[in-house]
Amino acid sequence: MNVQDVIEHGAEYFLPNLSIDHVIIGYQDDTLKCLLLKVGDKWVLPGGYILQEESVDHAAERILMERTGLKRPHLRFLSVFGNKDRKFDNDFKGFFKKRGLPWREDYWINDRFVTLAYYSLVNIDTTHPVPGEFDDAAEWFSMDELPEMWLDHNSIVDTARERLKGDIAREQVTYNLLPTEFTMPQLHQLHQTILGSKLDRSRFQKKMIATGMFERLPQVVKESPGRNPYQYRLKKEA
Amino acid sequence: MNVQDVIEHGAEYFLPNLSIDHVIIGYQDDTLKCLLLKVGDKWVLPGGYILQEESVDHAAERILMERTGLKRPHLRFLSVFGNKDRKFDNDFKGFFKKRGLPWREDYWINDRFVTLAYYSLVNIDTTHPVPGEFDDAAEWFSMDELPEMWLDHNSIVDTARERLKGDIAREQVTYNLLPTEFTMPQLHQLHQTILGSKLDRSRFQKKMIATGMFERLPQVVKESPGRNPYQYRLKKEA
DNA sequence: TCAAAAGTGTTCCTGTTACACCCATGT
């Protein structure tokens, strides 16, 4: 479905005034990053609309899959963003002009939208972004240095970052951000990056191993100076 | 706005396909109760629609206030319910028949609706339910013995009950369910009711007092057999 | 004075904190 089709016929297929946005979080170079798409001059979160005969959950997974190809991601509801003046008309106006397409005030996508925001944790190396019809580019940005984004998308990202901090204290899900095989020092550094504070290395390691979620692989990898760490991976559930 | 107005003109004022539902939780006779409204032959959660020029947050508070008169309730987002076949047409059909009103398939309220569910904790004695135009009655039901409800409203209540269990472990908000002055034994019993399990009385009391959130009132109340408990109330924030 | 209810204390145990110490490897 190309841009013109979405504008003209989208209202027949999608629920109006309701959208889904994804904060897709990855980890690279000791930095938390999220996937953004360039639309016109600014950036947006990967998102989409809900089909009229489709559940919200299904739409969230479908949209994420369309942009990343991921089938079983760690996907979690973040929050509702529903300000009364949440309209993209100005942003779309610039986008249409840049594309040389006609723009009309009464396009359904110019309406006020309530969005359901989700966040997901992905391995950046195995995620292959697929820009959509509206997107001029797809890029990973440090969550601490975001470009100018449409409307409230900046604050959606900030909300996700805060939420992640709280969530890792309760549940072990961060391994989603690493390759399937990883070392404890890597996991340790990741947690420190998420929390933005130091964690006792010794205690962290024992705590992680004590969860019983990970199995140690006999292999060791050689690197530079010090001792070689073990690798771990998630235990398969029985 | 009466029923006929809502049906005929609601689509001009409200966002389509999106609703808000409230699980309003109170506590009475050692039981968690929630406020339900009778519409036709079955019961529904108090709810409503979002005005086109109104934020979602504002709508949630407005709707709650319309049905309870409460201005500053403990209000919390619960979850999105968005099954693909979430339509109330059959339920509305029965309701219209019972009221002797004409019913048409294409009424906007018969469309598929995604709902944003909230839960709130209120003091049952100071909450005065106000039935709306659609409602034949308003009643408090034990959350463990719900009547037959429209569509998925039963499971929304169940979700709220589960959520509450988790939330009280993290934050002290349960005092919202009690009068402004209460005793530790009362608070203790409330927590046991919410969790559905026994809590060590001694430890509970010390833990609550240790939070420093409550101030002890010198007064004591006389009752029956045993010793008279102190009363407590929430400390005013500085 | 006895049972019941409320307040306080004691003991045990677990998990957290902050280190110290021991291994392995590259320079």
Added chain:
DNA sequence: ACATGGGTGTAACAGGAACACTTTTGA
């Protein structure tokens, strides 16, 4: 050999769990 980084151990402490003890009241 030594600095660096990874793995394990230990002592001090805080908080949770289970239960005993004391105080106050009505019958």
